[in-house]
Amino acid sequence: MRSLLSCLAILTSFALAFPSRRESPHQVKERVFSPRDWEIHSVAPSTHRIELKIGLPQPNFDILEKHLYEHLSKAEVEALVAPHPESLELVNDWLASHGFGEEDIVRSPAQDWATIVVPVRLAEKMLDTEYHVWTHATSGESIVRTTSYSLPIHLHDHIEVVQPTTIFARLKSFKSTIHSLDKQTGQIVAQTNTPVVSASGISVDPSCNTTITVTCLKELYNASSVVPSATINNSFAVTGYLEQFANFQDLQSFYALEVPEAVNTSFNVVSVVKTTSLLAEAGDEADLDTQFGFGLTFPINGTFFTTAGSPPFIPDIGTPTDTNEPYITWLDFILAQDDIPLVISTSYGDDEQTVPESYAKRACAGFAQLGARGVSLTSSSGDGGVGDGDSDPTTQTCFTNDGTNRTEFLSAFPTACPFITSVGGTTNVPEVAVFFSGGGFSNYFARPSYQDAAVKAFLEKLPKGTYKGLFNPNGRAFPDVSAQANNFLVVISGEQELIGGTSASSPTFAAFVALLNDARLKAGLPSLGFLNPLLYSTAVSGFNDITEGNNPGCGTEGFNATVGWDPVTGLGTPDFGKLAEIVTSPSRA
Structure with a gap:
């Protein structure tokens, strides 16, 4: 690094002639x-x-x-x-x-x-x-x-x-559905007792077709026998915004239901913007992220970052503060820390066009700084298919916000930042793309070299003229990967609920990255850090390719899941066993 800093000194010595x-x-x-x-x-x-x-x-x-x-x-x-x-x-x-x-x-x-x-x-x-x-x-x-x-x-x-x-971004959590369990039975009952087989070739309990639990995810993704360590300085975190707080009692109820060995354990809470809340209220997004994120990674050290923000401006009563877009606030905080969790998941975002390009690129540069420090970042790809998720996906008009009012597929932020791993959604066993899985192409960020081959292969297979003018074929394409995103069994305010959305798939995939870091750290290797170049090269063989389903929106059927990468499920869902072998091989030292 000494030579790098020396180069910097030389570069800064050649300053341009600055204006008066x-x-x-x-x-x-x-x-x-x-x-x-x-x-x-x-x-x-x-x-x-x-x-x-x-x-x-x-x-x-x-x-x-x-x-x-x-x-x-x-x-x-x-x-x-x-x-x-x-x-x-x-x-x-x-x-x-x-x-x-x-x-x-x-x-x-x-x-x-x-x-x-x-x-x-x-x-x-x-x-x-x-x-x-x-x-x-x-x-x-x-x-x-x-x-x-x-x-x-x-x-x-x-x-x-x-x-x-x-x-003018509104920042929303990417959860598309939430509903209660059957109050008479207290659970969803599978229609058959016959085990179903995952893409990894492993038998999965049939109930996983209707209700996703921690056990289901470990079975699906070939990690049932994984026992992570609590003593090798591994770490995992999720972010919370919009006054969303994780409830500790809900976590204990969830653990009793799904991860009994974790009962009476908890996680660290770090308040980025100070709040008077005692974190007692149950936020469905925060409960989902912490329960599955920390349930899958137990006993790895877990942290919940809450960036509460300010209340909305109320013009009628002259409220003296109003909300700011929170990513820079969070980045300012996290980049100032000496120790940062090795994997961080976020399940929030908005339409890319509501965020000025200058701001989006500066926030993305902040995410790159985290990657350079050995942190893996994941983000939900969105719940609107190729649209905005605010209405029936087959009738969305999806107008541009540039004064021309053109119909165009809507990219999402921050998931389209090329320094983040974007996570789409699947459902059922065997897995197919879930209809709301966000995917597409950025208008702000050019396609990074690491995904050139995979994306070009998809575009070459796309029938000529399909959706011409509705997306930017040269933009950064997303999602990169996917995971289950529907019917996650959580506990909210003491009640069992089912939640769906890529809000579920991002912490799920991030949790398996934390488990991969566990394998690397045990082998004396550093954390994985910025994931995407690895995912699109050596690690491709460690994914279950999803080839069925599509992501409708903007009055279209959207894109189709297909062989290889696609803008619905990315490279597919993880096979932990294969990925662990890949990332702990001598060539990945």
């Missing part, structure tokens, strides 16, 4: 069209306070990408994403000219983000814009945003993004 620091006129930095389903309610109150996050350029990010697989230290990663000193100086001068001292600025460890809390009237002056209260037509929620902002011309090369300004 004198006051320069404002010029539009970013503009978006009026977002679909959002309407202006009123002018934003001038005293309303906004937490502005200012992203400075990362001039050596391309070098970080080349070292993604080396398990760099926190200091090494920070050196690779640090802004140029000239950018820091110019931005500091600008903030000082508006009355901000160093004590008013919260900086990320690499100093690539600067955060200030500012009233609307000052934000409008700094950004030469006007904020409004916007209300969503369907949900009724309100936020304070603008559709454009400007910066002094001399700062355009030194500030990549300022938010919250133009971001």
Whole structure:
């Protein structure tokens, strides 16, 4: 790494000629069209306070990408994403000219983000814009945003993004269904007592066709005999947003039902944004993630990150705070930690087009920093098939948000970030694609080289002209892999429920990655870290190819699951036994 840092010193010595620091006129930095389903309610109150996050350029990010697989230290990663000193100086001068001292600025460890809390009237002056209260037509929620902002011309090369300004993402958990068990029987009864056979060739209890448990998943994915260690510094985590909290009593009830050896054990709770909640309320998403994530990985050390956020802005009563998109908040926190869980799953996201491209790319760069530090990240691929999941998948219109109102398949964020492993969904035994499995192609991120061959093979098989103009064939394709995503038996507020959605498949796949790390750590090898290049190369043979099903949306039947990679189930579902052999072989040291 010494040579890498030396190269950085040489690169930064060749600074460009920077513009004068004198006051320069404002010029539009970013503009978006009026977002679909959002309407202006009123002018934003001038005293309303906004937490502005200012992203400075990362001039050596391309070098970080080349070292993604080396398990760099926190200091090494920070050196690779640090802004140029000239950018820091110019931005500091600008903030000082508006009355901000160093004590008013919260900086990320690499100093690539600067955060200030500012009233609307000052934000409008700094950004030469006007904020409004916007209300969503369907949900009724309100936020304070603008559709454009400007910066002094001399700062355009030194500030990549300022938010919250133009971001209208609503952030939702990817769970498509939830319903109670039959109260008379207390359980779902299988229609037959004949064992069913999984793609791994293993007999699975027939009840797994109607109710998914921890035992079902271990049987399905060839990991029934796996006994992970609690003493080799392995770790696993899930994230929670939107006031979702995991309930400890529900976990104990779940353990008594499905993982009796784990009864009276728990997990760590880390509050990213401080909250007054005692984590006593049961959130269905949080309960699902923690119960199956920690149930599958017990006794590996588990952590639940809660990024509670602020309550929505309520214009009628002048609530003084409003929600911000939480990914940068979470990234700021997690990247500042010396020790990070080796596998982290998230089950939240939104339509890609509701997130400004500049913001999406900066958040994605943050996920890459985690990968460089040896962390494996998974994300749900979404529950709308090729659409947005907000209506009947066969009737969704799926309009673009760029002013042209074209019909187009809708990509999702953050799952389309190429530094995340996107997880789609399956159902039944033998497995087929579940109809809501999100999949498609990004309009923001180009197709990464690691999936070139697999995606090109799919596109070549696609009948010529199919869905022409409805998707970007050159974009990053997702999902990468898949796992069961329907009828997961959970305990919520003391009641047994069934949940479906890729909210279930992401923590499931992530849990098996944690088990693979257990095998590697026992063999004296490092954690897997950024997964995708491995998945599309050596590890392909460790997946059960799913070849039936499709993911309808936008008034179409969507894509079909087929032989090889497809934008419904990716490479398929994991065969733990085969994958463990692959990742512990000498060639993967």
